[in-house]
Amino acid sequence: MTDAFKAEAGGLHSSLRRRFLAGETRGYEWRRKQLKTLGKLLEEHSDSLIGAIVADLKRPWSEAAMEVKILQREINDALRNLRSWMRPTWHWTHMLVAPAKQEARPEPLGSALVIGPYNYPVNLLISPLIGALSAGCNVMLKPSEISKSCERLFSELIPRYFEREDVCCVTGGVPETTTILALNWDFVFFTGSRKVGKVVASACAQHLTPNVLELGGKAAALVDSSVTSVTEAAKRIVWTKFVNAGQTCMCPDYVICHESVVDELCEELLRWTKTFYGESPKASPDFARLVSPAHARHVVHMLEESDGEVLCGGLDAADEEACYVPPTIIKNPTLGRSAVLSKEIFGPVLPVITFSTFEDSVDKITTIDAEPLALYIFSGSTSVQERYLAQVRSGDAIINDCFVQAGLDGVPFGGVGNSGYGCYHGKASFDAFSYKRGVVHRHGYLDAAVLVPTPGSINIRYPPDNPTRRALLPLLVRYAPALPRFLTLGNLIGVTVLAVLITTFKNGMLKEGLRKAIEYL
Template sequence: MEQLQATPLSTDLLSTDLQSGASQKRPKGPAALTQGSNPYANLVTSLKATWLTGKTRPMEYRKEQLEAIGRFLDEKKEDILHAQYQDMRKPHFESELENVATRNEVNVALNNLCCWMKDEYVEKTPAMQLDCAFIRKDPFGVVLVIGAYNYPINLILAPLVGAIAAGNCVIIKPSEHSPCTARLLAECLPCYLDSDTFAVVTGGPEHVTKLLENQFDYIFFTGSTHVGKIIMSAAAKNLTPLTLELGGKCPCYVDDCCDFQNAANRIAWAKFVNAGQTCIAPDYVLCTVETQEKLIPCLRQAIREFYGCIPQDSPDFGRMVNDNEFRRVKALLNSGRVAIGGETDECDLYIAPTVLADVQEWEPVMQEEIFGPVLPIVTVADMDAAIAFIDCRPRPLAVYAFSCKSKVVHQVLDCTSSGGFCGNDCAMQLLLITLPYGGIGCSGFGKYHGKFSFDTFTNHRGTLLRCIGLEKLNTIRYPPYNDTKLALMSSTLEVRRKGFCAIL
């Protein structure tokens, strides 16, 4: 995910005025910090009061708000594209793709909300056959969504869709590193959504530090592992449940038996889209020395076909988000040897699509998530060595494997652990809304997209409704106890194994 500086809570926070879709009684602007011990207490309390009225619970209300997000995406489409271009020189195609993915979240929620909200009835033991047992899908309450800069529309609105579909009140916090998109969200989105149940908060580190002092019912954070630890620490003070969508180094194994040009095309696209600032981009390639020599010319051809001989002139190649990120990624070019690219232009925040060959595992480029257009190749002896290399490191957001042999792809799948997996392609699993998306271990926890977003923001409330009569049936569980009561009680509660046959 986005690489952030180490200043506490400041690194993913927008340094513009606080803006809110709430009423005028809510504090606004940096001056609000002087109003009492916590300037956001009234905002959170107001949303909590609204939630307690039950306003967000009816399906019709949820659909109205989801349809409003859809109208925002449609009516502000050109403004969104322009803001994203201003923030990161993001190509029109890539911004459109992000918007399509976000619109899909809205449409899937609208298409399925009735089904998702229904009570889910469960199997019962003999003792409960006369009772009603089900899972009630309750909203958590007031939730906080903190987004990241690299896909500033989708990484805010996709979880927002899930939170609204689940019936929550929501505060969203866009990233400071995409200021134009954040400003658009702060100024325009409140015009579409109900100000009683929704608010946008922007501000510097002191604002979000204060914001996190309030007790939310759920927190959803997208960003770096470092900042994720800070968010988790703040949530722990109030025992607030949360989802962390973080990053990490996603490995990509390329087998000796492979269509190298096809693999190179797919790897290069996933790596260099959004100038490499994609959390599920292949972070590095693992292959044998022989495969490296075959793969590099194919990567060179793919880059030339995608971006021309001078990628800096291509309208289809983005830029680093800011000076700090540019300098951080540029410093990683000293690892291994530059096989392709390597050119930089600080004034333009440009780093060329770059491939580093013969990279050693101890070099700087292998010590952190790259989050830029630099692809290291680490050589290993064989597939088993590649799997061992992956397994001895923190579990990544995704693992990729390329091979003409399905057995090889399945072996990498079976022998590694990650948030997601894709065979013979990269990043495309993100675009299939029926798959859960999220990390594991240091790459985060919790899943979202489609129904998984609804489930993330839903309290699955186990419910049992019993008859107040028929007390005679309950006496077997009341004292005084005896062996007969125990036998009866055990037999009515027992879950028997199906299809089991003991061989004497």
């Protein structure tokens, strides 16, 4: 890293801050313009972005395309709902401060830093950006240096479509990331490993910067004896585990299956693996590659440090230099001794262990990872589903499927505990980059508290204290009703005027019309 990068990053940060502090990003029109610009970028360069994903991860075109198309859907959803997201929430106000009204107003947190990962290099960088722009935040993007094709493409496209004061992009490795993290951001959004997440959280703590950490962990796919269909469960588990060669933070990291159905499940897992990727997955255009030889080496080392019965794949077929580890299923590795049950795999290896009772399964899941990013429950029994939801903590939980939460904007996506904190997708993305600002509107002169009789005091709210104040003030604070927003001074005057008119004029139609007006108010 050079001094030139420090100067460039500092200048970009200052430009973002100046624009935000000038209030230029707060309005509806700025937000709408930025979202439409981002949509235009994705539309005009969709094929280039898909090609970059394929180049970095060797994923099939259709799966790479999903990563881009989901973003276009998110942008359309944000544009459609932006006005309603921006509206304040009004609340009833305690009678003692009447006439008044109070609101919780969503405000942008400010200039944000978004750090993306390599495994879904387009979606996991741009999805937080959609939330930031919707909320009125300007952004510095830091794509992963590991997915080189995507990093290069973003560094070219972002300055072509956005002013640097609105959205900018910096590139580089660990030193560069460390440098930009040291800047005083208003908000940081990070997606990546737990190890790096702790570094990010520590850097944010230096400036008390709020942040969202989307981390990972060992998500369990639990197959109960009450499973609706072993075949369907196996099909869904195999695809979500081996898509992107297992480089998915929310994919099932292992299967824990009831001992009564484990043999059938393993047969189905093998069958679907061969159906999807053939007898030679290395030759299959549908099976991706690990992002680098170093990442392949990491997975190979985990296999070397694990036991159990290898049902398919394994060490012999691995090719580190080609970034290839075959789809591997291991039955009954030893809990407490096998690396595949103690570390997040982040590769195409699926351990399968068994349980005998509900308590046994909960104990094993919490031993492996007490707070995973996701929990997948395959059961046809509602009571079984609810027992697991009550006893096992996780960021998200899916019943009878895996991974689908990634594409749904109505379900907040995020971790808990060691799998991260904060969430996004849909309105949750808008909320992640916003804070609720409480605003109370009071009349400058009128005060309902003066109506409370307090001998010796001008208003029960103010000293000096006296027996009446001591008796009434605590009771009113606790029991006096809250009044709705429409009971403001203006509305009260309007209702009074209408009431006088009704009394004065005897015309039946006018009287009826005015009464309807009162009802409307």
